[in-house]
Amino acid sequence: MTLTPMCPCLLTRHSPTGRREVLLGRKKTGFGTGKIVGLGGHVEPGETPLAATVREVAEESGIQVEPADLREAAALTFLFPAKPEWDMQVIVFVGDRFTGEARECDEIAPRWCPLDDLPVQDMWDDNQYWLLQVMDGPHLTATFEFAADGETVETSRIELGPTGIGDEG
Numbered sequence: 001m002t003l004t005p006m007c008p009c010l011l012t013r014h015s016p017t018g019r020r021e022v023l024l025g026r027k028k029t030g031f032g033t034g035k036i037v038g039l040g041g042h043v044e045p046g047e048t049p050l051a052a053t054v055r056e057v058a059e060e061s062g063i064q065v066e067p068a069d070l071r072e073a074a075a076l077t078f079l080f081p082a083k084p085e086w087d088m089q090v091i092v093f094v095g096d097r098f099t100g101e102a103r104e105c106d107e108i109a110p111r112w113c114p115l116d117d118l119p120v121q122d123m124w125d126d127n128q129y130w131l132l133q134v135m136d137g138p139h140l141t142a143t144f145e146f147a148a149d150g151e152t153v154e155t156s157r158i159e160l161g162p163t164g165i166g167d168e169g
């Protein structure tokens, strides 16, 4: 089984009215075009998931984040039995310290979304099972298996607890 390593990042802030928001973005190109996802992307060969996250956030939004200001929040496996070439190993990082204003690029249109009103209908189905849990909770390790439509989570296996998987590069 080959799992493509990916690294979505969830940056948060408080709006002027005190609402907590997370930086997501609508994908304009490539895999998952049209979906709203965390900023991030592929971990390149020889790169750690943390370094890839810092690089992808800067490339996709112009926002600068220091590695020390990110926390590994989850290690997720996405399995697509009907499309195994889509299988992924995803390390999710979260953080609330960064500099710069998010700007749109060719790949993605970033937008701040209230955590209490996420655009779930436009997000990957798996997000409903883990995204809010990882914002403040303990490290999460989980596997999601998608149905033949490539869209719907058919089974999920969630276990709590640190794994350290993101440190391995």
Ligand SMILES: Nc1ncnc2c1[nH]c(=O)n2[C@H]1C[C@H](O)[C@@H](COP(=O)(O)OP(=O)(O)OP(=O)(O)O)O1
Pocket: 006, 007, 008, 009, 030, 031, 032, 037, 038, 039, 040, 041, 042, 056, 078, 107, 124, 125, 126, 127
């Ligand atoms: N199922 C699911 N749940 C949550 N998040 C995601 C998925 N599938 C996903 O692809 N994602 C996330 C992971 C990444 O943050 C983005 C997709 O990144 P992508 O744009 O494909 O990666 P890049 O490396 O930027 O792309 P290219 O430059 O190679 O085109 O969505």
